[in-house]
Amino acid sequence: MASGVYFCDIKGKPILSRRYRDDISISAIDNFAPLLFELEEESSVIPPCLSHRDVQYMFIQHEDLYVVAISTSLQTNAAQIFTFLHKLVAVLGDYLKTVEEESVRDNFVIIYELLDEMMDYGIPQITETKMLKQYITQKSFKLVKAVKKVKAVARPPTTLTNSVSWRAEGITYKKNEAFLDMVESVNMLMTHQGQVLRSEIIGQVKVKSRLSGMPDLKLGINDRGIFSKITSDVVNDGEPSSITSGKKKLNVELEDLKFHQCVRLSKFENEKIITFIPPDGDFELMSYRLTTPVKPLIWCDVNVQVHSQSRIEIHCRAKAQIKKKTIANNVEILIPVPDDADTPSFKYSHGSIKWVPEKSAILWKIRSFSGGKEYSMAAQMGLPSISGNEKPKFKRPVQVKFQIPYFTTSGINVRYLKITEPKLQYKSYPWVRYITQSGDDYTIRLN
Amino acid sequence: MAPLNKKIQKFLKDSIRVAPKISKKGELAELRNGLVSPYPQTRKDAIKKTIQQMTLGKDVSSLFPDVLKNIATNDVEQKKLVYLYVMNYAESHPELCILAVNTFVTDAQDPNPLIRCMSIRTMSMVRVDKILEYVEIPLRRTLQDDNPYVRKTAVICVAKLFQLNQELCIELGVLEDLVSALDDSNPMVVANATAALTEIHGVDPSVVSLPKLINSHVSQFLLALNECTEWARITILGALADYSAKDSLEAQDIIDRVSAHLQHVNPAVVLATIKVIIRNLPQIQQQNFKAISLKLSSALVSIMSTPPEMQYVALKNIRIILEKYPELLVKELRIFYVKFNDPLYVKLEKIDIMVRLVDATNLKQCNLLLTELKEYAMEFEPEFVSKSIQGITQLAIKYSGEKFVSKALDDLLELVDRTENLKDDCCIAMCDLLRHCPTNEKIASDICALLNSWAVPESSLISDAAKCNYIWLMGHYPEKFTDLEGKLDQMIENFVQEECMTQASILMTVVRLHTQLPGSTLQNVLEMATTSVNEIDIRDMAMIYWRCLSMPNSDTLVDQLCKSVAPIFENALDNFSTETLEKLLNELSTISSIYFRPQSVRAKRYVLRQNIVRGKRMDELKDMAKNEIAKNMNDDVLLDFGDDEPKTSSSGNVSSNLLDDLDDIFGFNSTGATTSSETKDMQSSTNKMNTSTTNTQDLLNLF
Structure with missing residues (x-):
């Protein structure tokens, strides 16, 4: 208190x-x-x-x-x-x-x-x-x-102190729609050799509800924990497998499910059904975590050679290890360089590269990176000829950012979203989008 | 047409009066004028500006009467503003609020629940007895209000009133109303009533019997839990955590009912649920244990993806929980891997947790962690690196195989080789490893070879603990050092400037090696220690050594003192006492659980565990030793010391690297006692000496 x-x-x-x-x-x-x-x-x-x-x-x-x-x-x-x-x-x-x-x-x-x-x-x-x-x-x-100034x-x-304390009564929309965004953030820690030390997927289901009245929603997803009846021996071996192409239904097991307070937790606990009366507007319906090992989606092989007191050479090969048809957008690769490096010169085939002195790093941006493609770059920077006081060598990892639309790494997908409003009984339209992106810790350690 | 237009404009301009604006300067006179302005908009604006000035720290209390005039209005917005102002001065200028009391009472009957709430909330905050006298009727009425929003506010007002004036609160009998609010149909009212009762119970436990109330309301709580806001859930779960289930069936039932909340999005709700489950866990049947612990561990892991402050609380709590249930998170090691952008305070806690939860029988996992820790040790934040190196030692000692220890040692050697400024930490770490495997020749020679190679040890080592360890090593493996005398001399040169741990260590080493060193060195050190050192313990120590050395057959005595073998360093991780642990488990997620300071201990003088660094441990040890000495000085029965001794040694386990120091202190302890009694009783000195040496022997056999 x-x-x-x-x-x-x-x-x-x-x-x-x-x-x-x-x-x-x-x-x-x-x-x-x-x-x-x-x-x-x-x-x-x-x-x-x-x-x-x-x-x-x-x-x-x-x-x-x-x-x-x-x-x-x-x-x-x-x-x-x-x-x-x-x-x-x-x-x-x-x-x-x-x-x-x-x-x-x-x-x-x-x-x-x-x-x-x-x-x-x-x-x-x-x-x-x-x-x-x-x-x-x-x-x-x-x-x-x-906010519309309430005249009254x-x-x-x-409703404030009711059991549904998050939704006001009497909301109306001309067109009743619900938008579902399934966002998965991949956190991964890799060694220089490409060995994955730690990987986790943090998923969020974000909802934007534009629905009238007091609608009751029921969400079905292909989680094994939720639909235990469907047996499936698909082992998620990390291959970002397609959701739709495979004939056998892919079921994923979600850990640490966390729900917005509107979800009836006891109902979920007992019957494994996600039902809720949504708040109006945007909110995060649920989040989950997966620790199934995943192959790096974007892999960078970075080689740094330091010729002390003269120059530093960096070679980087980036590969999009995703399906051919998928495209990774806004890929950013941040490679650390020593604080005192300067006069950069770059050679590269794709994207754009710049030196970010305030972060002591070089940033390689690739706007769109198709699956299976491999790009490379080389950079060279000068080092001061007089080395100052023996500064401790800073060891920082390479950080990678990206977004991959229409794709979830875990293979989770929405089976259905049923919307029922007992009084108004309107027609409603659920929309679903998928996106996978880098989490706040998608890093590759350097040697 | 034009002139007509102009005419209209002029007419409009004349007839419409524009509300004057208040300038931003916020001068009192201007504000006062604004507050009594005939234009409502101006008045409102003036109140806002007044509040702004108030926030900026200006004293606008002189405007109180003028602001208060604006309270009688139908405009809720304006009323709220006035209340904000009044509430602020309710604390600093309570006497002024007397002016508002009539309005308060009227407002408490307003048809708008928002206004009813504001008035009762403000009234119960004013520290004026006169006003509190007026509070009775409104409070009673609002406690029975139809609107739950008003009721939930009113129940808290009871707690406020109680803190301001206990007698009045009891006299009014509103406490009974509060207790009956626990049976309210609205879960939020129940939660706030619980919070208020907890609060009152905290101030004076004799007024309400909270445990009894909780006992009789468990089923209400469990019902309300599913239907209220996240904060109300936390309060209710908090109350449930204070309840002890009658039998295993009830415990199981409570766990089943609350465990759905492990999936709540609010991490504080999750932690509160964990607390309830932990409370009931000891009572449940063994076969259900596994399923629950799975749920628990997954919930704890989930908090690792919340804001860092929350992670910090969780990590501290995990530390407590792990000590009771060490196998809980054993499969989740990787979750605690440090992230690049974690704040430093989270990183340090993570290392601690990883070393603790690793399964000491699982070589693969230990190897994995060792590699990871080594990687951390190559980062750049000094605290983080120190902690990682410490972690490597702790891990090696936990796993305990000699092969693994050598591997850890190799890593340390590589680290020192790589980075200059790790010498301090590595020196301490390596000596700890050696204390764990004192008989392993390879480890000893590897370490000594490295340390021997450092040219100017007194300048490459900075911290007290590192120097202390370095000298200890020289004392125990003199044959592995070249130019021992020269190296020691360098240290002795700065003897007076050194801190006490190093001084003690030098003193002991010189005494230990006195046969190999020139006599002047010993003389020199003893003289410095007895004359130029401020630390009393060092003086005492030197004094005792000196007396021992000047005694007949001193050689055998000193020999025996020095040959004492320190117990093997078994556990580098500190543990709570059982009592502390149980208390902490009941206080999960509170601030005291972050500090590891259970509530009941707080009254006593208690050193913050978090801050205990090695130096402090030395102090503690010294205190203990001092007490012991004082006791023995007064006590002629030497064998009493033997009774106290095991206790001291168990706490000695907590200290990591000072066990042998302690041991030496023990040594001089008993001789010290003898020497003092010897002065009294010169005749039987030889006799006594024999007793003392056998006593020392006995002591050492105890280990």
């Missing part, structure tokens, strides 16, 4: 604060900046929870802000506080577009109002933007889509 929530600038100075309890002094936050500073002096390990004279400071960083929660009790649920802070930033993001020092300064009033509704006496209350929007009266300056006096919507 938080005693107060603070927005601090990059120096740790409070810009906006809301105290929920008086068990901390007004000046408690003033200790945060020196505390942080002192710790930074000492080492580069800055844990997100600091303690000073029995006052606990839990903080997250977002853009140029520190969002801090202060508590005096060690019994405070730290997990809850951290999740709340992240949620708070997300909600503000919905209101202010960007959450940074300037936008916070411009929107004091609405942030106060939100803080007041989202937390009471340090206990998180309601954090659904869609519901908050209905009874938060203030307008923000940068609100993406101004604002009052808490009745």
Whole structure:
């Protein structure tokens, strides 16, 4: 339970604060900046929870802000506080577009109002933007889509405390549609030789619902855990296999399924059926993780030769190890070079290459990379002839980014999406898209 | 037509009055004028500007009466603004709020639930007894309100009131209302009531009997769980985690009912669910254990793809859970591989977890981890590299095969060779390995060969612990060093400037090798240690050595002291005591679980475990030793020491590299006691000496 929530600038100075309890002094936050500073002096390990004279400071960083929660009790649920802070930033993001020092300064009033509704006496209350929007009266300056000013006096919507607390009643659309995006992010760690040390697929099912009334949705996907009746001996050997071409039905086993709060968890637990009444607009319906080993989708063979005190040579061969018909878009290969390298010269057949000195790396961009193709490049950079003080050699991996549309690595696909609205009984249109992309950690280690 | 147009324009201009704008300067006079302006828009604007000034830290309390005039309005937006302002000054200028009390009471009956809530929420925050007296009727009424939104706010107000004025709160009897709110039909009200009761229980446990209430409401909680917001779920799960199931059937039932929440998207809900399951796990039947632990481990793993702060909490909690259920995540090693862009604090925790969860009987897995750790040791962040090297040692000692230890050693040797500034960490690590395999000749000679090759050891090693280890090594393997005397001399030169661990180590080594070194060296060191060192323990130590050496047949005595064999270094990972562990398991996901500081321990002086570095351990040990010395000094019965000894040695296991130091301290301990008694009783000195040596012998046999 938080005693107060603070927005601090990059120096740790409070810009906006809301105290929920008086068990901390007004000046408690003033200790945060020196505390942080002192710790930074000492080492580069800055844990997100600091303690000073029995006052606990839990903080997250977002853009140029520190969002801090202060508590005096060690019994405070730290997990809850951290999740709340992240949620708070997300909600503000919905209101202010960007959450940074300037936008916070411009929107004091609405942030106060939100803080007041989202937390009471340090206990998180309601954090659904869609519901908050209905009874938060203030307008923000940068609100993406101004909420229709409700003519009627604002009052808490009745659904707020119902069991369906995420959807208001009386929503209508002319055309009823639901869009499903299956996004898979591949995280992979490979050695220089191409051995995969770690690979995981993090999948998200994002829904944009534009449906009237209180629709009940039922989603069917080809997960083995969900449809255990269909037996299949297909072993996902990592070959990004086609979903449609194979005659035998491919079933994948998803781990760590996580659902949006609208999904009836007990129904899923007992009957393995995903049913839900969706919130209006965009939301993430579910996420999952797969640890089945996968072959690298984009593989780079990078060779670096350092001729110390004269030059560095880099050869890179990139290969798209995906099906011929599929295309990887916006492929970016970031190859680290020493800090003091300069005067780059490149030879390459495809895409564009530039040197990014602020990241000490060269960036090779290939807009579209068809499956099975292989491109290569060579780069040469000068190294200063006088070596400075023996700097520790920085070992950084090659990072790769890409997007592959119309394709899921795991082979998951949507069997059906049934939409029923008992009262209105309209015709509705579900749309499904698939995309595979690099996660935040798709890296190849260098020798 | 033109003139007519103009005329119309002029007419319009004259007849429409434009609400004046408030400038951004925010001067008090301007704001005051704005607040009493006849234009509603201007007034509203003025309130906003006032709040803005307030946030910027300006004292706008003088505007209080003017702002308050605006509270009587039908415009919800304006009312909310005024309440925001009032709420802020409710804390700093409570006396001003008296002016608003009538409005509060009226607003508490407003048809709009939002306004009812605002008024009750604000009223219960004002620290003025006069206002609190007015709170009774509105609070009672709102607690019974038709609207659950109002009820959920009102139950929290009870907790607020309780903190402000306990007597009044009890007198009003609203606590009973609060308790009955646990049976409310709305799950959010139930959750907030639970939170409020937990809060009150925390302030004064005698007022409400929370455990009893939880006991009688378990079924309500389990029902409400499926129908409320994520935050309410956390509160309810928190209450469930405090409940002990009556039998294995009930425990199983609770686990079955909550485990669906392991799939909730909010990681805090997941962790709260894990806590409930862990609580009930000891009670369930063995055959169900496997399925549940599978679910648990997959849920824990899932938190590894959430924001880093959350991962941090989870990693700290995993550390606790693993100690109770070490086999839980054994298949998930790869999940904890460090990601390139993890924050440093997460990286360090991950290394710790990996070393802990690796299966020490699985060579393949250990090899995999060893390669991985070696890879980390070649990164650039110094803390990360240190931790990886430490991890390599811990892993090698955990796996414990001599072959594996040699392999780890080879890796370390390669690392030192590769990067200059790893000498400190590698030196400590290698000595730890050697303590684990003291008899392995190959390891000893490899390490000594490397360290011997360092030309100027006192400048290549920086940290106290590293130097201490280096000198310890010289003391134990003098024959493997060339120019031993010269190297020691270099260290001795800086004796006074060194920190205490190094000093102690030099002292012991010099005494140990005193037959091989010129007599002046020993004399020199003992003199420096007794005269120029501030650290009392070092002085005492030197003093005792000196006395021992000046005694008749000192050689055999010193010999015996030095020949004592330290116990083999078996476990490089520290563990919680059973008691602490049980407490921590009940406090998962709280801040205390991050610090590994269970609530009950907090009252006592307790060193932050997280920050315990080697140096601190030395302090601890020294404290222990000091107490022991003091005790023995006063105690003529030497054998008492033997009784205390096993206890000390068990805590000694926690310390990693100081066991032999400790051992030596033990040695001088008992002799110290003897020497002091010897001064009292000169005659029987030889007699006593015999007792003491046999005692030392006994002590050493205990190991």
